[in-house]
Amino acid sequence: MTDPAPSPIGDEAQAHEQARLLAAMAIGEQAALAQLYDSLAKPLYSLAFRVLNNASEAQDVVQDVFVQLWKKASSYEQSRGSVFSWAVTLTRNRAIDRVRTRKRRAELLAESAPDIQPMTLNGGHDSAHSLWLQEKAAAVRGALAQLGPDQQKAIELAYFSGLTQQEIAVTLNAPLGTIKARIRRGLRQLREIIPFHL
Amino acid sequence: MITERQEELAALHAFDLLEAAEKLAFVTELAANPELQVLVAQLAATAATLALSGAQLNPPAELKQAVLAACSASSLIQTDKPMDAKIVSFSFFKLIPWAAAATLALATAWFARESTMLRDENSALRTERQLAEVAYKMAQNQLSSRSLLAEKMIASLGDKLHRAEDLARLKVTALASLAGNTKEAQVIAVWDPEQQLGLLTMEKLPAIADTQDYQIWIVDPAYPNPVDGGVFHVSQDGRVILPFKPAQPVARAAAFAISLEKKGGVPVAVGPIVLLGK
Numbered sequence: 001m002t003d004p005a006p007s008p009i010g011d012e013a014q015a016h017e018q019a020r021l022l023a024a025m026a027i028g029e030q031a032a033l034a035q036l037y038d039s040l041a042k043p044l045y046s047l048a049f050r051v052l053n054n055a056s057e058a059q060d061v062v063q064d065v066f067v068q069l070w071k072k073a074s075s076y077e078q079s080r081g082s083v084f085s086w087a088v089t090l091t092r093n094r095a096i097d098r099v100r101t102r103k104r105r106a107e108l109l110a111e112s113a114p115d116i117q118p119m120t121l122n123g124g125h126d127s128a129h130s131l132w133l134q135e136k137a138a139a140v141r142g143a144l145a146q147l148g149p150d151q152q153k154a155i156e157l158a159y160f161s162g163l164t165q166q167e168i169a170v171t172l173n174a175p176l177g178t179i180k181a182r183i184r185r186g187l188r189q190l191r192e193i194i195p196f197h198l
Numbered sequence: 199m200i201t202e203r204q205e206e207l208a209a210l211h212a213f214d215l216l217e218a219a220e221k222l223a224f225v226t227e228l229a230a231n232p233e234l235q236v237l238v239a240q241l242a243a244t245a246a247t248l249a250l251s252g253a254q255l256n257p258p259a260e261l262k263q264a265v266l267a268a269c270s271a272s273s274l275i276q277t278d279k280p281m282d283a284k285i286v287s288f289s290f291f292k293l294i295p296w297a298a299a300a301t302l303a304l305a306t307a308w309f310a311r312e313s314t315m316l317r318d319e320n321s322a323l324r325t326e327r328q329l330a331e332v333a334y335k336m337a338q339n340q341l342s343s344r345s346l347l348a349e350k351m352i353a354s355l356g357d358k359l360h361r362a363e364d365l366a367r368l369k370v371t372a373l374a375s376l377a378g379n380t381k382e383a384q385v386i387a388v389w390d391p392e393q394q395l396g397l398l399t400m401e402k403l404p405a406i407a408d409t410q411d412y413q414i415w416i417v418d419p420a421y422p423n424p425v426d427g428g429v430f431h432v433s434q435d436g437r438v439i440l441p442f443k444p445a446q447p448v449a450r451a452a453a454f455a456i457s458l459e460k461k462g463g464v465p466v467a468v469g470p471i472v473l474l475g476k
Contacts, residue, residue, distance in 0.1 A: 033269055037262055045257035047249040055258075062257060063265050070269040081239065085246040092249070093214070137250035144251050158213040159248045165215050184202075184209040191244040
């Protein structure tokens with residue numbers, strides 16, 4: 001088995017704390033669940049909303065994900081990735097499943113393009129975790145901004161839209177091979193930038 | 199060494215953009231390539247950070263209570279029934295055994311299908327071959343029967359033809375009496391020019407003295423005198439069948455004659471001609 005991938009979202013203490021909470025959840029500690037919710041709810045909800053562009057559905061997705069984490073906590077293995085990555089992957093998959101189920105990809109794509117959010121931005125309490133999250137989010141946005149516009153658009157569509165390779169190519173009016181290359185180069189560049197800035 | 203193609207597949211895999219067949223092939227390759235596994239893990243972690251790329255929204259306050267309530271409810275339910283059967287994949291590592299199992303299942307299904315097809319094809323070919331063999335044997339038998347029949351027909355025709363040729367070739371001559379004492383005699387000469395042999399059938403030919411013999415003559419225009427055919431003696435009236443052979447080759451037997459000569463015969467006929475036939 002290979003070494004675990006470095007957690008690009010935060011320091012080791014943060015990743016370790018989330019793993020500890022999950023371990024506690026595995027033995028039924030609801031307090032740990034509440035703590036993990038405080039740690040992850042914001043990015044997970046933001047992601048779900050970004051994909052779905054619907055607050056109600058985003059809430060449903062986040063709730064489903066936490067229930068899933070609660071049920072599957074005992075199966076988590078830290079060696080296979082961070083809790084953050086797992087939770088994000090679960091959220092994205094569920095959100096994209098809903099997008100595909102709704103068969104409204106084109107509309108959602110048009111609607112999700114502008115980065116306008118109906119909810120309060122960064123509202124609420126400024127806890128230590130919130131500040132940490134703001135810092136990381138800014139770093140990721142900064143890294144994404146370093147990509148060329150074409151790469152950035154291809155990456156965003158690949159991650160948030162739920163479109164297939166071919167659909168992304170059609171949407172961006174580019175050959176499929178070009179889209180694949182943009183995604184490959186874009187993600188490689190992000191990998192090189194983010195771990196060294198966080 | 200990670201190739202550009204592997205890196206591309208790894209990137210697409212991180213975004214869950216691979217088609218089913220591509221994904222299966224890639225995950226299978228991934229299982230055997232530790233270096234590729236590291237890259238995939240890094241790209242997946244990087245992709246996960248994109249969740250932070252958008253504006254960070256505060257979820258509704260009531261969501262936390264809803265989540266806690268839902269988890270509590272699920273805990274109570276879990277005590278009565280098994281966990282939710284729906285499993286959401288987390289990372290590629292969890293896909294590896296499933297991919298291997300899926301690959302094995304697909305391969306098994308494929309081989310089973312191929313095996314069934316080959317077995318059916320083999321059976322069909324065997325049946326076809328058996329039918330061809332039966333048809334061949336039937337044709338062979340028919341040919342053999344026809345060949346046998348043809349051989350018999352040819353042999354029969356040959357015999358007929360041979361007999362016809364023999365008959366055509368043979369010269370049959372009835373000899374008439376030229377002497378008063380042989381007028382009741384009935385003599386028939388059959389001559390085979392090919393074999394240079396003759397046969398005399400005689401009835402009621404008068405008996406002659408011991409000092410005399412009948413002598414056979416074959417008249418051939420190629421010779422100035424008739425050709426000697428040999429002598430015979432008749433001591434009493436009766437039926438005689440006598441083969442004869444000329445002393446010289448006979449090209450064309452124009453006539454047959456029997457003369458009465460001294461005992462032992464003569465080179466050139468001197469006695470009376472008692473029977474003659476052409």
